[in-house]
Amino acid sequence: MSDAVKLTTTEEDLSGKDVDRSKTTLELGERQFVAVDPAEILGWPCTTTPNQQPTLTIKDNDLFLITDTSGNIGGCVDAHMDGSVGLFCQDTRFLSRLELQINKKAPVFLSSTAQRGFALSVLCSNPHLSDDMGAETIAIQRDIALQGGLLEELTLTNYSTHPVTFELSLSFAADFADLFEIRGRQRPKRGQLMRQDESPNSIVMAYLGVDQILMESRVTFYQQPPKIIEGYTAVWQLTLNDHETICLGYRLEPIINNHKASAVDLPTTLKQAVAAETQEEEHWRDSITRLRTDNHALNMIIERAEKDLYILSQTFGEGNVFSAGVPRFSTLFGRDAIITAMQTLVLNPTMARNTLVILANYQGQIDNQWREEAPGKILHEIRLGEMARCGEIPHTPYYGTVDATPLWLMLYADYYNWTGDQELLEQLWDNALAAMGWIDRSLEPTGYLTYEQSSEGGLRNQGWKDSWPCIVDAQGKLGEGDIALSEVQGYVYATKVRMAKLARQKKRLDLAERWEQEALQLKERFNQDFWLPEQEFYALAIDGSGQVMDSITSNPGHCLGLGILDEAKATKVAQRLQLPDMSSGWGIRTLSSKSPAFNPMGYHIGSIWPHDNSIIATGLRAQGHVTEALEIAQAIIDMTNAQEYSRPPELFCGYDRRPNVSPVRYPVACSPQAWATGAIFQLLHMMVNLIPEATTNCLRIVGPVLPESIQHLSLENLHVGNAVLHLEFERSHKATACRVVSKRGNLKVIIEA
Template identity: 50%
Template structure:
């Protein structure tokens, strides 16, 4: 229909060659009508939206499948390479918007809408049935079917209006630029089946949306295509098009686009089904819980991201649909029981980008794991430092922890050997930063911003106002976060166990001794005797940041607390000022800085709670763990599509009964939210893999009262694959191996 699909090419450099630029300037001229100034805000209208994504493309549209032309200050549009290629996509029938009958985006990569005509046109209401299907696969594909359900012929004019502001995602989020690039118009006549939107960025790169219609429009004016049909009774017609997204003449997407809508839909579906057959299949006797798990599984597939350098998961749509070090590492850890290949791919991709030089603009140092990669115009023009940006204090120790966890699940000695030089480089970075601290912070992993465009706070709570003292004062840097010290402790302990595999006994001894000294100092310096709780951080003067927050809960599963302190932290986390009834807040409600709508100052994050639940299980606080797991399940049930949100407001549950307040600009879907239920399951069934020792221990599994049966099929540990069945009888939970392929020893410790 459209000819052969483009072959995948190596991504061009950010500046076109003279030959490439000359070619584009032969085709395009400056569009003086499209260079009007504009600005964007971060606020979305409270309109029900549909989100579909495939690899590096995503579309946010309204319930009709439209992107209104007024959307420039919202997250709506078609995005690729951190650029909005489509800021208007409006379908009308006889000049009026259609009426929604039903719609779904459950496939993840596709949306389907059933529509009809309204009463404000020449047709009788509900005369024309409209089936609208949109698919993403290396490009945008759409199929529109019109059916006349009247007993007499009907005239229907279908129109599609297109437009693009080619805004960088940072601009959509509110970044204001002094000057933008230039909108272009084509020189000469275009084929009757083609419409082109084009823009030249300030770096000289040309971005182009090329719309190719399978059925040429009857009229094409001002970026609006129209078709007029005389439909006989019960006659059906179909119209299709695809929109290619180009950067300097080559596909902006890392997925080669196929030729037709049918090929795009079939290939995307085949990819999804192929992935589903290779992962662990989880089911229970609770249908609602199964639906929540199914949604999380679909979202994890949806967030998969392929780059020329490798594969991982994008952090979330719309704002963070790119590689984030911390988010990818935590999600990969959460989902080891589902699919260990996520961890493998993430480790390799982040190792590829590991810091190689001292670059203050990007907060880069040798051995450091990145924070975020961007590929839009602002990054290409060096207006933002995300090429990549390394301003994260915790991604490097989290990378070390994931490497050890992945090896425990898989015994993949080949990958461990390949990653070992990167592990040494990461540990070297940690040791240099710790040694570079002075005074009371000496020996702690602390951060302070280097880049003028970088983040002030560089832990998982990275908003400007989240690291606060008990009186509400902001902490000043450098800042040593409590959970980061726990990650360093766990990283050193776990790598000390792996070092002898490579004859690194001296490293093993050194790391073990460093970990023990860190644990001793940490329990002295971070402990708040009056509060019987752990400090959020140490500030630049070495004083404890005594705001009561959720961060110490992340320390529980690292093993850095003494026995007494871990018990006190576990008890404190579920006190009413921290536990809202829907989950543990980021900051307790008695703080002067508390704001239940604050991003990190009182809201509730599912991934934060799942990490805490895992820690509670590791220290024996099983009832608290089950309570957190249960409320997260309730949160998922409360959502229209059973999707755990990135975060939600921290209002007290008893004040609003069953009301769960959503967060206005949360990502949906979001990776570590999608991984949270799997981490909760891991906490419940308590799988302890030792693939190198050919053993799986299942230690005191326990199911909540709302689950009496849980089954894992196709669970991979090392080279073995097994099926497990968990059942409750009274207050006891039993486990049996229903099937096993391989010689793995399974030990159930009741």
């Protein structure tokens, strides 16, 4: 805490067990805070009850808000039972209650939308209140937006033919719960809820953490301040003439140690916030490739995906990268950020550059068992909340991922192919060598890149399928010890091939020849050890005892197109993935429905993930299985078209597709989610098959094929190296033609039928 903070308590240490919290005071400049008992905070009676309600989700940079469809965060819901609602920043819930009442009753819900992504709108009315004020007399429009904080305006209109008088209240509360605490992690102790003495025309909720960091939620009223503030409830006594309209407005700013918690500045009014967000989103759209088709439903999906990628962009240090998803993963994840950047190279290579640089800044430097850090390793996840700051979780950052490091190297090479960015190639070369060094050291014991949990606070499984029951053999038995995943070996092979090419460019022939030889040896070893002759498929993994995890899964599908699979075996993989136990009609399942471990509602043991399918489809395309690739693409597009806001979820349940039955939602899937959103652009890119070679000023377009649902596809503002293109693709009589509409810059476009 800063030198200006003065803490007084009856005990020597606030974190001691026998602290008399009622006598704890804290001075911050001229402001004074006193400890408050949680039982005192509710005060104003609540009207909502805990149940499974639909929600509205909005996000801006490092803030996200989840409310019920009325825009409320109910005060009667146990904070630790319902972690899906609240205002969050830096992995902390800065608002755990936001409840609108009229004469102490819940308004009548009419409609709501969170279509804009960073803002939501709710229309509601009053219930029957008296003989003079029947139901649906007052229209209440709630508009909420995020930018550096939460801003809300309530517009009330009296539609009766006479004046009406009523009471309107807004109740606030902030529990400052850590996101991991909400998700069920037990804490040895918590800090102290505080309140500020004498804060006229404002509400200040505060919490002094175990680490002595003071967090605040400051509510100020900038339009029609309330008549009274009772505890944490603002109360207006209103009289509206017939057809009169009034507007109330406030803003809430999250504060940490007297500094803004968000990387974004808080504007003065809601109107300013909406204007600033709209301008920023327009700037984002102007910077990316514009993909449009003649299919209206698909265009809606594309436009939604463009908007969601903007929403998921989040500031870390000096740049923005894609956070993984809302609500549980609204932070930097190595694997997720890298894969999303790969998927969207066709859209905006700048995000790939930012991802490479920011992850390089966090690259492992030492061996640390708690964080599973090692020199050269790329992080898995970083967290900023109280539990991370206090060392209760290892996410500062946490490095428990086996695949983020080879994926980072693959992105490093792919980004260079798209941009020819020599400056970044040189800037990150030492980071690339460090990453290769970690891979090579990890390969030494078994010849494969493996993982095994070493941190008590870490993950048991450390591939993209990281839930505990997902690495199983054909009998459903869990793998033990060091796990070598099939797709990870494919990533390592691709990394060595691509890095060898870059080494040749840098005149490091020693490295190039070594990596090429190691890639060939890995390929030979992999095809011998992982191939299942009877199943004519590759194993999911090999565990620490040498046991082959012989279940049929989607994992080997990631190896398609990477070059590690023998040609004939790759064809067998492509065919096997299309059988009904793997292909549901909505996409490829994570695990065969014939497995004893199969559960269509399981997170990684039968569900369907859009990003998993887009990677597989891209691999099928590269192997020449175009029809199968297009079938997967169409299935994912159809699934997305059936979702609210035309937004693909993180995952959905792996039930068979049936006529007139929508895909079954996974109850706690993140939405929006980065690599699910990126899958849309990866699938479109797969169709047109662009192969950039920016270093030679060349773009190859190899055998573009549009599905029956798309007759026309255009790509405007496409960046390859320093050139900008406008391409159009037309489907006619099952053939797809490509035309270069315009081109600026030195680039040769080669179209190969």
